[in-house]
Amino acid sequence: MIMSDKCCDTNKSVENDQACCNTNMKDLTSNTNCCSNDHANKIEEKKEVKQTCCNVTKEEYRQSKVDINRTVFSTDKESLDKFEYLIHGMDCPSCALTIEKGLNRLKAVREVKVNYNTAKLHVLVHRNSAFEIENQVKQLGFTIEALTKNKNLQTYNIEGMDCGSCAKSIENHLNTISSVKSVSVNFSTGKMKLDHENSVDEIISEVAKIGFKATLQTKGNTSQTPKKNNEFGSIIVSGVLIALGFIGSYTDISPMMSTFLYAFAMVLSGYKPVKSAFYSIRSRSLDMNVLMSVAAIGAALIGEWLEGATVVWLFALGTTLQNKSIEHTRNSIRNLMDLAPAEAWVRVGETLTKKPVEDISIDEIIIVKPGDKIPLDGEIIVGESSVNQAPITGESIPVDKNIGDSVYAGSINENGSIEIKVTKLVEDTTIAKIIHLVEEAQEQKAPTQAFVDKFASIYTPVVFILALLVMIIPPLLTLGSWGEWFYKGLELLVVACPCALVISTPVAIVSAIGNAARNGVLIKGGTFLETAGSINAIAFDKTGTLTEGKPAVTEIKPYNMTDNELLSIALTLEEHSSHPIAKTIVNYVKEKGISSKKGDLYKSIVGKGVQATVEGNVYYAGNLKLFEDMNIALDHVKKDVESIQNLGRTVVIIGTKHDIKGLISVSDTIRKTTVHALNSLKQIGVKQVVMLTGDNDGTARLISKEANINRYFSELLPEDKVSVIKQLQNEGLKVAMVGDGINDAPALATADLGIAMGGAGTDTAMETADIVLMADNLEKLPHTMKLSRKALTIIKQNIWFSLIIKFIALALIFPGWLTLWLAVLSDTGAAIIVILNALRLLKVKQ
Template sequence: MADTCCNHQEKEKTTEEQMSKDLSIQRKAGSCCSHPSGEASDSCCATTSNTPTGQITSVHGNKAAYRVQGMDCPSCASTIEKALNKVKDIQEVKVNYPAAKLQVAGASALSFDEVTREVEKLGYTLEPIQAHKHIRTYHVEGMDCGSCAKSIENHLRALPSVHDVHVHFSTGKMTVDHDNPVEDILAEVSKIGYKASLDTNENKQNKMKKSNKQGYGFIIFSGFLILLGFIGSYNNMPAMLTTMLYAIAMVTSGYKPVKSAYFAVKSRSLDMNVLMSAAAIGAAFIGEWFEGATVVWLFALGNVLQNRSIEQTRKSISNLMELAPSEAWIKTGSELIQKPVEEIAVKDTIIIKPGDRIPLDGEILKGETSINQAPITGESIPVDKVAGNSVYAGTINEHGSLEVQVTKLVEDTTISKIIHLVEEAQEQKAPTEAFVDKFASIYTPIVFLAALAVMIFPPLFGFGAWGDWIYKGLALLVIACPCALVISTPVAIVSAIGNAAKNGVLIKGGTFLEKAGVIHSIAFDKTGTLTEGKPKISEIIPFTATEHELLSIAFTLEDYSKHPIAKTIVQYAKDYGISLREGESFKALAGKGVQATIDGTTYYGGNLALFEDLHIDLKPEVKDEVENMQRDGKTVVMIGSEMEITGIISVADNLRHTTVEALKGLKQVGIKQLVMLTGDNEGTAKNIAEETKVNRYFADLLPENKVDAIKQLQNEGHKVAMVGDGINDAPALATADLGIAMGGAGTDTAMETADIVLMADNLEKLPHTIKLSRRALNIIKQNIWFSLAIKLVALTLIFPEWLTLWMAVLSDTGAAVIVILNALRLLKVKD
């Protein structure tokens, strides 16, 4: 499990990371880092970017905060405090061992380097906690591969007013920590050929609706010029005129990529704009104007097609954003006032009309209805709701007017958390994506240097004409662009995560998507996962009294008990209008039942062992009935006195109506081992196992025993997923290769702790999740092998002089469009 991004280490760190809001912001913007040398890396969000010699700055004056790594006891904190108090210019030091946090205050001359050096001498490492409050999120248009994102990052990091920047190609998001105005950031992004806009609440729902038609006019115009020049070259058109047509076409289509290439080179990035621009300019230099113009035109066309296709994947987020209305009707006295949801407070009362979407999470005060919760949970059948039930923003009120008391602000609603989690998931790199990026970062410079060598050395040593070898080198330059390869994985992951979110399943990142695709064994907690987790009366069998009298005695006995089964009997009696009798001398019999005196007679309610201990004569038919019920997995409560058995009541935790179909669906998608974990006895477990048709079960388990069961499955060679409620089953969820929580809607803990969350309180969407994950893995493999095969074929065709420049660029941009379209198929995967 360590080789898949240290899933469980991340879980262990969750509490610590949530101890500071600053750290939460830092994690969103990108983690800080410090080198052993004590110097902040160029990608670090240390507070040294805008001050000379690493001087510490903060919104609190000459103070700074750090996360300390390596402390293993409180004495370590004391050691650090004593060492730093001796450093010149440090005025105050506080080390919080539980939070692993260091706070330093000092004179203006105090530097980050000094603090870091002193702490590292003691064997610890420091990580600065973000002090800046100018972190903003932007939406960037025009990126068509990961190298574009890298170029933007490198360009902005060179600005002294930018402290940190992270650009996520897959979501089109950019987070920047900067002191200069927003307009300056927009202008800098525009310089390198992309369009940025501030990601505010006002434009969140509109930014993705706009079609990216920019550039079509120029592409059509330059394509017409190339066609005119090509036809003219076969109809005695003067060479100067055809060259001029090609040159105008190159400038028209190539202005943007050449401009982007200039800033990429300036920021020491070797992206596709650099390679394509070099190829086009080189072609013009050796007189291949048609080739150069065609390269630029195909490249520009490919970019537009890629952008249009990628926007389809990003719509998985924008569609979620559009679910909740931006305004709501507030009840103020006898008046109704329409307000933006941002202005509505907790405990305000909102009115929901039939057919309207619910704008905020809340609790129904008045009214009855059916709510279509499909946008949140993926459930196809509306859920009946009455006063006291919870409702979620983005769901649809099918019929009936409702008065709802708001329980969460707009930024805290379930749909807002889903959007946030999905965006974070899409920004995280899966192991395959990280490997491909690393491969591309090695492949591109090697092929680039090889292209230069091909251009220079063969003609230099007399092995042919300069023009021929430069042409081959230019073709090699185009092939050096790894766009299709780099784009193959993230687009597939974004598409799959978006599809899952639309169907009520939260996959926390590409790592977990990949894990789900290789799972072949799933363990289920029984109570509350396979079953409803709510005991119900199954059978009532009176022997010496009527059913009404039996229930009345049982009601009286159990009314003082807090046991779940007792509560079930009491509620059943209340629902059927059974009257409570006068009782006295109530006594709980630990592990066996209860007793009380009713109408002068001592009655008992409990299990078979209780009545055997009382030496009450159990008739064969009574004992047989009890044993049959127990074999069926039911819990039996016997009611009687010292003289006779009055009757028996059986209680059962019923299977969810979706369980059997869901488990059948899992077998159909290739899950080989379905395992049930339960604390119930062997008989009950066996009965449930037969009903659900699981492959095996583990009974009589305590929570720690469930961990042992998971480890046993792993030792047998299985990749194991554990399905539970995300709270009680936390140890087993953490031990499994993949933790899946169900019932995430309204349950913050489940949404935070599990790797995958089924928003509905049933297993209905689990087969779809496994199917989608496996399809995603297959498509990723297809894309990677296709991208590599295209490159290999192009490389082999260069030296026989069969590969032209326009064919090379077509192989690159064409392959990129094909892998995107292939990944888009994941958006269409259905149950």
């Protein structure tokens, strides 16, 4: 039946309309509308979701009942946000369906669509619910990358964090504030991403309460300024006070004075950790500050003032040294940020004005003098120069740039003043994208790091509870004095801090990714760094990857004339053709300084070649078929043509209707860097180097022989390349695919690791691949694989070292061989050693 107008009264709320329609839904038949069309249209304007109470069939209602009951209807369009994400890790369309179903379970989600082909997620959600989306996708086992920026999301630099537990404490504390919608703190990069409604000053104040310093990151302030303080000053004073108290205990100074010196030293060094511990407890977080504070205060309560003061002093010294060491890893990104100048000379009419790069718009003209850094991406419109692009591509040799060539912010103008038309705003430059991608990569947890964090989250509370039991149960069972077992419990509290273990992986990952970025390689996360370290087979696309990707003249074979005469005739014939091979021959001849002859009556012969009258004679340039149709004797020529074609080259025949004047062979040439790069890969442990190409078997065989490739697969379509990748994986190999990031997208996605080359200025390559070689050659690939393997080794070393130190400390507690200060030394000392070991990755060179 048709429902009454009263049901769809547009003056009533949409909620009432929905309730009215739901009440009468049982009366619906399969093709009946619940409201009149006019009223339905008005209601549609008021709703924010696809499901409506109007124009819905009985069957549709059953299918969407859960969604209708779940949806919170709103008339406020401003309460909804649209977001777009890139999803990594989908293997088939069913993965897209899994994500859609998983997100549809969230109450905040109004609409969700996942496109497997583009790997993009489009979602409509309630305001301030973006973090729910990201967390849900991660829980489903996929990696998510935001393409739409959250307008409320702000980034802060955090100073003073000693290890990952500090980051967790900040998160827990801010999560207790109602105006904070979501918070994510990354210890490795020293960044905090916060979605909040209160003021920036309030956030800074809240962070300060728990002992840290927060500064808002703005467009002009993207780097974190190193903290300049007097931490070492207070540590030195505390150390002197402890030494005086210790000496006093062996002299005539009263014990009270020694105790006073110890207590003063504890206050001086322990104020910050105790304050942080207070807020950590309020936030229900059990971090290192809590453990150390309890241990120090407990030592004082049982009269072990020297032990307590030493614990606090060693803890303060260790964390300060950790901060100084970790700063080196963060410098790897800060140095990138400092590459591009903050100001540029802008031409306005006939005058030059210096302006901040943030104020420069697209199409403005900037002037860059010799020796200066280029401030923004652009195109040269006046002048020529050599540009050092090492900061972007890692190439050590400057590249010659002429009018029309692109240049990148952060690169150095070696010689010659140039005028550049700006093509990208400061936040969109290649160097800005590199910095953004590297920071995002460093914030992502690798599988090993995720495992370690989970282990630490279980280990710490278990040992903490064990410490409490040790303090209480043995004395109750009369197995010793309360003071003895209380001391052992305090030792257990200190050993419960897994700082060295937690820090073992992220510092290594940050160091490795920073090193790679400085050398023109983008590794887009710890996951991909770990994967690269285990790769034992690499498949390469041929054209444009192993080879130059453009034809070049490789051989000239004249008959009864000189090379120059043959080339002059070829130039005359081909300079009016638009065919790629013709252009190759024309460019080659012109580079040799050979001029063309006088020609006319040019004519293109479709599928065969060209003809022209040259100095009164008709000449032809084309394939063998062209001359066979003219019934010319070709026996001696065919043998030469076949031998050249067997080498995978294309032959252009030059001649008349009577005889052949010569042959010019053209082919795609192998890159100069290819052979050395592939040999280096084999030396560092890559077992299989494979080439994939759509070219014929002859060409593939020639290139594979020149490049010293293990296996090649020829005459492949894009889908065939995917099959080859799967075949290699089925053979038990861990496969990486190297291509241009666009044409080879299916194969790149199928491989265990996708590597794109030539990413400088190519947004698609930087977005789609797992690793991007910014330079358009393979020189950086062996360094990347070597760096990844080294990173895996150091991560394993750090983890085992951290665990062994912990187990030794635990074993020494019960025999009474471990003291509180030794327990602290084992923890902070191990953390410093782990960091220093990870810093070696910054020094890995090609």
